[in-house]
Amino acid sequence: MTFEVTILGSSSAVPTSKRNLTAHVLNAHERFFLIDCGEGTQLQLRRNKIRFGKINHIFISHLHGDHLFGLFGLVSTFSLLNRQTDLHIYAHSELEKILNQHIEYFERTLPFKIIYHHLNPKRNEIIYEDKKITVETIPLKHRIPTCGFLFKEKTHERNLRKNVVQQYDIPIREIHKIKEGADLHLSNGNIILNADLTLPPYKQRSYAYCTDTAYSEKIVPVIENVDLLFHEATFTEQLSGQAKKTFHSTAKQAATIAKKANVGQLILGHFSARYKDVTPLVEEAREVFIPVFSAEDGEKYAVELERMT
Amino acid sequence: MTFEVTILGSSSAVPTSKRNLTAHVLNAHERFFLIDCGEGTQLQLRRNKIRFGKINHIFISHLHGDHLFGLFGLVSTFSLLNRQTDLHIYAHSELEKILNQHIEYFERTLPFKIIYHHLNPKRNEIIYEDKKITVETIPLKHRIPTCGFLFKEKTHERNLRKNVVQQYDIPIREIHKIKEGADLHLSNGNIILNADLTLPPYKQRSYAYCTDTAYSEKIVPVIENVDLLFHEATFTEQLSGQAKKTFHSTAKQAATIAKKANVGQLILGHFSARYKDVTPLVEEAREVFIPVFSAEDGEKYAVELERMT
Numbered sequence: 001m002t003f004e005v006t007i008l009g010s011s012s013a014v015p016t017s018k019r020n021l022t023a024h025v026l027n028a029h030e031r032f033f034l035i036d037c038g039e040g041t042q043l044q045l046r047r048n049k050i051r052f053g054k055i056n057h058i059f060i061s062h063l064h065g066d067h068l069f070g071l072f073g074l075v076s077t078f079s080l081l082n083r084q085t086d087l088h089i090y091a092h093s094e095l096e097k098i099l100n101q102h103i104e105y106f107e108r109t110l111p112f113k114i115i116y117h118h119l120n121p122k123r124n125e126i127i128y129e130d131k132k133i134t135v136e137t138i139p140l141k142h143r144i145p146t147c148g149f150l151f152k153e154k155t156h157e158r159n160l161r162k163n164v165v166q167q168y169d170i171p172i173r174e175i176h177k178i179k180e181g182a183d184l185h186l187s188n189g190n191i192i193l194n195a196d197l198t199l200p201p202y203k204q205r206s207y208a209y210c211t212d213t214a215y216s217e218k219i220v221p222v223i224e225n226v227d228l229l230f231h232e233a234t235f236t237e238q239l240s241g242q243a244k245k246t247f248h249s250t251a252k253q254a255a256t257i258a259k260k261a262n263v264g265q266l267i268l269g270h271f272s273a274r275y276k277d278v279t280p281l282v283e284e285a286r287e288v289f290i291p292v293f294s295a296e297d298g299e300k301y302a303v304e305l306e307r308m309t
Numbered sequence: 310m311t312f313e314v315t316i317l318g319s320s321s322a323v324p325t326s327k328r329n330l331t332a333h334v335l336n337a338h339e340r341f342f343l344i345d346c347g348e349g350t351q352l353q354l355r356r357n358k359i360r361f362g363k364i365n366h367i368f369i370s371h372l373h374g375d376h377l378f379g380l381f382g383l384v385s386t387f388s389l390l391n392r393q394t395d396l397h398i399y400a401h402s403e404l405e406k407i408l409n410q411h412i413e414y415f416e417r418t419l420p421f422k423i424i425y426h427h428l429n430p431k432r433n434e435i436i437y438e439d440k441k442i443t444v445e446t447i448p449l450k451h452r453i454p455t456c457g458f459l460f461k462e463k464t465h466e467r468n469l470r471k472n473v474v475q476q477y478d479i480p481i482r483e484i485h486k487i488k489e490g491a492d493l494h495l496s497n498g499n500i501i502l503n504a505d506l507t508l509p510p511y512k513q514r515s516y517a518y519c520t521d522t523a524y525s526e527k528i529v530p531v532i533e534n535v536d537l538l539f540h541e542a543t544f545t546e547q548l549s550g551q552a553k554k555t556f557h558s559t560a561k562q563a564a565t566i567a568k569k570a571n572v573g574q575l576i577l578g579h580f581s582a583r584y585k586d587v588t589p590l591v592e593e594a595r596e597v598f599i600p601v602f603s604a605e606d607g608e609k610y611a612v613e614l615e616r617m618t
Contacts, residue, residue, distance in 0.1 A: 013385070014386050015355060017356045039378075039379065040349040043329060043348070043349050046324060046325060046326040049326075065385045065416075066382070069348075076374045076378075077322075080322050098414065
């Protein structure tokens with residue numbers, strides 16, 4: 001039951017020799033969600049040994065080139081590898097036209113179907129749902145329509161304690177009820193309390209991806225209590241004017257959001273290429289919020305399973 | 310007076326964890342010519358410490374995505390870095406439309422001018438010329454219009470031997486003639502032979518870039534005697550049928566061209582992703598032609614200066 005983010009690229013618009021353009025992959029229960037797809041994403045997927053066939057859902061935050069120019073090559077490679085499975089792309093509606101023009105010119109036809117899901121970046125809404133996971137949009141504040149994404153596990157069931165099924169000879173039809181909290185009524189009239197049959201469920205884990213965005217407190221209620229928050233920190237406070245002008249955030253602003261939303265951990269990223277060493281950004285954030293980390297290409301951030309108390 | 314090729318990407322259409330998509334840079338006398346621009350080229354330029362500002366001329370062999378998808382990001386980065394210098398792009402005429410559409414959508418305006426040079430892939434002709442270098446097209450045989458590029462130094466002058474100017478008090482107006490081969494007539498009637506005044510000129514150096522292409526002997530007269538030939542070798546002979554069908558070459562075919570054209574060194578590249586180890590391709594070529602090398606990302610191939618005899 002993995003819940004782990006891999007950072008594929010951590011630079012802002014201009015890449016450096018050490019930082020690729022923006023892309024993350026979330027592995028949630030062996031479902032792999034690709035979030036943004038900057039140039040070079042397919043290369044980074046290869047380097048990080050994430051199988052192309054695992055990627056069925058791609059989320060694009062906004063239509064700036066540094067967040068999507070890797071889509072052209074990725075779709076082309078999927079085609080060359082004769083992918084058959086549908087590919088779901090969640091993005092602003094204009095992407096459909098842009099990508100289709102590309103496909104028409106460079107690929108002619110694809111052996112798989114692309115299913116476009118048009119995002120409304122003004123609303124917080126569920127855009128994906130399966131048995132284990134939901135994905136919601138997070139309205140952000142950038143120069144063009146932009147949204148972040150919130151990945152949440154659904155409620156876990158209580159887990160049966162070891163050997164109780166055999167011990168009390170529990171019929172299958174009862175198991176589901178017990179996992180939902182019911183006690184067990186034995187044929188001899190005795191009652192076994194649920195607490196003796198089950199362990200508390202695991203906590204729901206969550207990951208919020210917020211880039212590109214200016215400082216916006218409006219996102220706080222949406223991302224409240226997430227385990228892992230990725231928030232852009234393009235600049236230090238010294239360049240807060242530049243951040244404001246370009247609708248980006250400073251490290252301090254990212255940390256302020258983390259604090260207000262009471263998140264578990266904060267990952268900073270989308271660093272301006274001017275910062276050869278990002279320690280000053282991490283230190284600036286650390287004055288406001290702990291724990292905080294800098295996104296580094298190839299690094300993984302897992303949220304471990306933990307039982308509710 | 311450098312003449313050196315840097316391999317930025319050596320994979321064919323599908324990249325691997327070790328091989329980026331196709332791009333080379335030729336440094337000829339500190340002019341940097343970018344040849345093809347697969348996805349990730351700007352990242353590879355960074356990693357190989359080639360300054361973006363040095364790139365003024367980009368040559369695109371053909372309009373398959375794996376040879377040009379890096380252009381979008383590169384142009385975008387040039388724009389973000391506020392490039393002012395004209396950028397010359399040599400490619401099939403349709404690229405102008407494709408790239409302009411991109412620029413219009415993603416960049417709106419650029420702070421620099423792009424000057425498009427439309428190639429005629431059916432002719433061998435000079436498409437670039439300056440005081441030191443010429444670039445010619447090499448008509449190739451692929452599924453779509455494609456041309457290779459031949460980079461040649463112009464003739465070098467003879468070099469004056471050390472101290473002769475002082476020794477014989479040669480007037481400046483005579484120097485040019487002597488470099489062209491004239492003897493020196495002294496005022497006392499004596500004649501100093503040119504051979505005593507000058508060293509033979511350096512040989513002209515040349516580099517031919519031939520990808521993507523099926524086996525085509527038509528290119529032999531164009532690339533005859535080049536110092537360095539890059540020729541694609543997508544497959545081994547075992548997959549010669551696949552090569553023929555897709556208009557690519559085998560390693561043996563690349564070597565046969567190298568032999569017939571009497572080139573100095575052969576570099577194989579554009580390897581199919583199926584070859585984790587390309588030794589079999591090099592060995593196959595080596596049976597026909599020596600010396601042969603496999604293109605590896607980040608490697609440099611220099612042609613050293615050598616005097617004519």
